[in-house]
Amino acid sequence: MKRRKEQNEMKPIRYPKLHGTVELLRRFKFYLPLFFCILICMDLLLRWVFRDVSNVTLFDKTPLLFTLCWSLLVTGVALLLPRRIKQIYKMLIVLLDCVLFLVHAGMFSFFHRFFSFSDIAFAGDGAEFFDLSYFHFRKIVIIGLLLAFAGGIIACILVPRKEKYSRSRIICGVLVLLLSVGGIFAVKKMSFKKESTLNWDNYEYREAVYDNFTDSTRSLMLTGFHHYTFRDFCLTYRIYDLFENSDKKEELDAYYAAIVPDPDNEMTGIYKGKNLIMIQLEAIDTWLINKECMPNLLTVREQSLDFTNNFAPMYLSAGTFNTENLANTGMVSPASGGSISMYSRNAYPLSAAQLFKEKGYTANSFHGSPGTVYDREAIHKNWGYEKYHSYVEMNMTDYSYDSQLMNAFDLFTSKDHPFFSFLITISGHGPYVGSKVSNSYYDHFAALLPEGTEEMVIHAYAHAYETDRFIGELMDRLEAEGFLDNTVLVFYSDHCDYYVTDDELLMKLKGVSDTNMMQSTPFFIYSKDIAPQKITKVTSTVDILPTLVNLFDLNADGRYYMGNDAFSENGGYVIFPDFSWYDGTTYWRAGVDAADSKEIVARNQEIQNRMNMSKNALLTNYFAYCELQGKK
Numbered sequence: 068m069k070r071r072k073e074q075n076e077m078k079p080i081r082y083p084k085l086h087g088t089v090e091l092l093r094r095f096k097f098y099l100p101l102f103f104c105i106l107i108c109m110d111l112l113l114r115w116v117f118r119d120v121s122n123v124t125l126f127d128k129t130p131l132l133f134t135l136c137w138s139l140l141v142t143g144v145a146l147l148l149p150r151r152i153k154q155i156y157k158m159l160i161v162l163l164d165c166v167l168f169l170v171h172a173g174m175f176s177f178f179h180r181f182f183s184f185s186d187i188a189f190a191g192d193g194a195e196f197f198d199l200s201y202f203h204f205r206k207i208v209i210i211g212l213l214l215a216f217a218g219g220i221i222a223c224i225l226v227p228r229k230e231k232y233s234r235s236r237i238i239c240g241v242l243v244l245l246l247s248v249g250g251i252f253a254v255k256k257m258s259f260k261k262e263s264t265l266n267w268d269n270y271e272y273r274e275a276v277y278d279n280f281t282d283s284t285r286s287l288m289l290t291g292f293h294h295y296t297f298r299d300f301c302l303t304y305r306i307y308d309l310f311e312n313s314d315k316k317e318e319l320d321a322y323y324a325a326i327v328p329d330p331d332n333e334m335t336g337i338y339k340g341k342n343l344i345m346i347q348l349e350a351i352d353t354w355l356i357n358k359e360c361m362p363n364l365l366t367v368r369e370q371s372l373d374f375t376n377n378f379a380p381m382y383l384s385a386g387t388f389n390t391e392n393l394a395n396t397g398m399v400s401p402a403s404g405g406s407i408s409m410y411s412r413n414a415y416p417l418s419a420a421q422l423f424k425e426k427g428y429t430a431n432s433f434h435g436s437p438g439t440v441y442d443r444e445a446i447h448k449n450w451g452y453e454k455y456h457s458y459v460e461m462n463m464t465d466y467s468y469d470s471q472l473m474n475a476f477d478l479f480t481s482k483d484h485p486f487f488s489f490l491i492t493i494s495g496h497g498p499y500v501g502s503k504v505s506n507s508y509y510d511h512f513a514a515l516l517p518e519g520t521e522e523m524v525i526h527a528y529a530h531a532y533e534t535d536r537f538i539g540e541l542m543d544r545l546e547a548e549g550f551l552d553n554t555v556l557v558f559y560s561d562h563c564d565y566y567v568t569d570d571e572l573l574m575k576l577k578g579v580s581d582t583n584m585m586q587s588t589p590f591f592i593y594s595k596d597i598a599p600q601k602i603t604k605v606t607s608t609v610d611i612l613p614t615l616v617n618l619f620d621l622n623a624d625g626r627y628y629m630g631n632d633a634f635s636e637n638g639g640y641v642i643f644p645d646f647s648w649y650d651g652t653t654y655w656r657a658g659v660d661a662a663d664s665k666e667i668v669a670r671n672q673e674i675q676n677r678m679n680m681s682k683n684a685l686l687t688n689y690f691a692y693c694e695l696q697g698k699k
Contacts, residue, residue: 098225099142102157105218106138109164110292112211117175121288122658129258129273130291136250137293143243150230154223161219165212167296169204171287176203177568178384179582180644181283181295184303185401186384203568251294275646275675276658281382281401281682282645285658315683316692322680326626329613329635336620338594342554343423343487343619344479344541347391348534350495352564353587354576355531359515363539367558368591369599374633376605376651377590378641379562380583388441390561390608391491395419395450397612397628401682411445414691417628419612420451422621423487429453433479434491435466452489467504469494469537476544494533497566499526508532523567524576530566551595555618559611560588583643584654592618605651606633607641627690629681642674 092098111134115125123130141160145153167182174182230236259274276285280302287295300306356365383389383400392400392410396418415421420430430451435458438444447455458466461475469492479488499505500522508529516525545551563586567573570582579585590606592614606614609630616623617632625631631638640650646657648670655667662668684690 092225093227096227098157098222099146101218101225102145102222103138103142105161105215105222106141106164106293107134109168109211109215110134110138112207113168113171113292114288116172116205116208117284117288120175120284122285123273123288129254130289130294132254132258133251133294134291136247136254137291137297139243139250140247141293143240143247146236146243147240150226150228154226157222158219161215161222164292165216168208168212168215168292172204172208174384175284177565178381178386179284179570180381180384181287183283183299183384185299279646279675279679281678285645315687316689319680319684319687319689322676323626328625329617329632329637332617332632332634334634335617337597338555338618339620340426340485341594341619342480342485342550343428343557343615344554345394345419345487345489345557345615346538346559347387347394347489347491348495348558348560348589349387349492350497350562350564350566351492351531351534351560351589352527352577353589355527355564356589360512360528360531361535361538363535363542364558367538367542367556367593368589371558371591371593372597372600372602373591374602374604374606376603377559377588378586378605378607378649379560379588380586380607380641380643381562382644385441386562386565387491390559391489393608393629394559394611395489397609397630398685399609399629399678399681401686407442407446409685409688411442411449413449413685413688414693415450416690416693417623418450419489419615420447420487422451422616422623423485423619424451424453425622426485426619428485428487429481430487430489431456431479432489432491433461433472433475435461435463435469435472435493447489465503466493467502469534470540472537473540473544476541480545480548480550491561492534492537494537495530495564495566497530499523499530499566502526502530504533505529521569521572523569523572527564527567554594556593557591557611557615558593559590559608562586563588581654583645583647583656584649586641586643602633603651604633604639605641605649606630606638610638627684627693629677640670642678646671646674646678648674 110130111125114121114130118125145157148156170182174180174186259277273289276282276289280286280298283295283299286299290298351361351364355361356368358365379390381389382393389400392398396415420432424430431454432443432447432452433456434443436443437457437459438455444455444457454460456475456478458471461472461478463471463474465471472490472492479490480486494504505526509525512525512528512532513520516528542551545554563577564573567576570585574580574582574585577585577587579587590608590611607630609628610633611630613625613628613630614633615621616625616628617634640648642648643657648655650670653667655670657671662671
């Protein structure tokens with residue numbers, strides 16, 4: 068009796084009402100509408116959280132209909148699957164949505180753009196500098212993801228234990244799939260009917276965003292979470308190319324033939340035959356070049372041709388590589404559809420290194436990171452550099468410190484022949500807090516700067532100061548060894564100092580109120596025998612190489628570059644990744660401002676052409692084709 072009593076006490080407690088409710092929900096296949104609603108809510112939550120950067124409303128018909136159709140499609144697949152596979156499938160879809168949602172939120176908090184599959188090409192190489200302090204997640208994002216994940220588990224529990232493959236179930240599932248696929252094509256046709264010309268009324272702007280798909284933020288907001296993921300994947304991995312037979316090379320031929328190249332001017336060839344050291348400064352922003360933080364660089368800038376309205380737009384999330392590609396090749400990297408092998412295998416006959424080598428120069432590149440990072444060793448060789456020198460070849464014991472670049476002074480100079488040396492600094496790189504570089508100089512600047520100075524500003528000063536030490540030692544050594552009289556130095560930054568992760572603070576430091584205008588960066592050219600000059604014409608990173616081609620009188624057809632010679636009458640504006648632009652007088656915001664003049668309409672069309680042709684030239688390896696045709 069006692070044993071039986073113990074057994075009775077060990078029986079699990081049953082909740083007949085709950086059990087009955089679960090069985091009722093299983094009977095009516097409640098898991099299907101629940102799963103469908105989770106997918107819908109994920110899209111709505113993402114677009115609601117980032118509604119401030121969207122130019123469409125939350126319930127705009129285009130993203131909403133795309134999301135409804137994709138959610139129906141994914142749910143229809145679930146309807147047709149066996150029970151166990153169905154449960155695994157649903158959890159994988161929910162988990163994938165949660166991961167992508169989190170990645171989008173994290174990317175936007177730091178880079179001000181959403182994730183693209185093209186970012187994966189650079190993700191592994193950027194992991195070395197990854198730091199959680201870069202990313203900020205709102206509580207609503209975390210709560211929403213937890214609810215979505217919990218909903219996915221409930222949807223799996225509610226799958227009936229026995230679900231037969233009836234004829235009606237199969238017919239219903241197939242009809243749902245056909246309806247959803249047809250709906251996706253119908254929404255596309257309804258929303259994007261005509262060829263975009265970028266007159267930039269609201270309709271045509273949406274058309275251009277969808278066609279180009281280069282602005283991840285506006286593209287996601289316009290098409291919805293799920294259609295964006297599908298289209299971005301297809302563009303990145305060139306799926307659409309399998310179904311397209313258009314000859315883009317002929318289109319490129321016609322485009323370049325119609326361009327009038329920049330004419331010679333009073334600056335043509337003034338540096339002909341001189342040595343060149345081109346220095347890409349890691350995160351050295353405009354507000355950092357001052358007498359307290361960077362006195363050496365400030366002195367050099369005051370004696371230079373100083374481009375005071377320069378910008379470094381980020382077309383790729385890999386900010387440093389984005390800019391080194393622009394400055395070395397004069398071409399804008401496609402934001403989707405390309406792989407990193409494009410840079411190591413395509414032909415680049417008009418790259419800086421190739422052009423200087425044709426003039427009898429040696430060409431070498433230098434950076435502290437290993438040659439495997441961004442595959443620089445292979446890429447720089449393909450661009451024409453004789454050798455990529457990492458910290459190993461430069462005998463640096465700690466490549467975090469730019470001053471150790473001076474160990475390689477004899478490698479990037481030569482008294483036997485003219486030289487072109489491309490250097491990338493690294494001390495300005497984040498994360499700042501707790502870094503070795505910051506620890507070296509933090510106390511000095513904490514005492515020097517006014518009480519109440521933001522912590523991140525003190526850290527930024529500390530990092531920039533180490534770069535300035537290198538600049539000072541370099542200039543002194545060039546002077547001491549007799550190089551300075553015959554050497555030109557080009558300085559430009561890879562991007563604004565976004566390691567100061569507070570956008571409001573960074574915009575305050577730069578005196579702007581817009582994240583596009585926040586991309587202003589230093590660019591100046593020093594030569595001992597040229598009088599200093601402030602040049603107010605708007606330039607951007609793509610103008611650097613065409614300008615050097617003119618100054619050094621290199622043999623290149625400037626029509627094939629994305630930018631223009633800064634001393635010509637052409638160009639004079641910066642193109643931002645969202646197709647906004649600024650020319651020193653007008654800041655035209657795509658999707659916000661009206662195209663109320665013929666000049667703005669023409670500028671918008673020119674911008675679209677430049678961006679598309681540059682992208683297509685890289686995607687099709689156009690310059691290899693040009694070499695075969697005897698063009699240059």
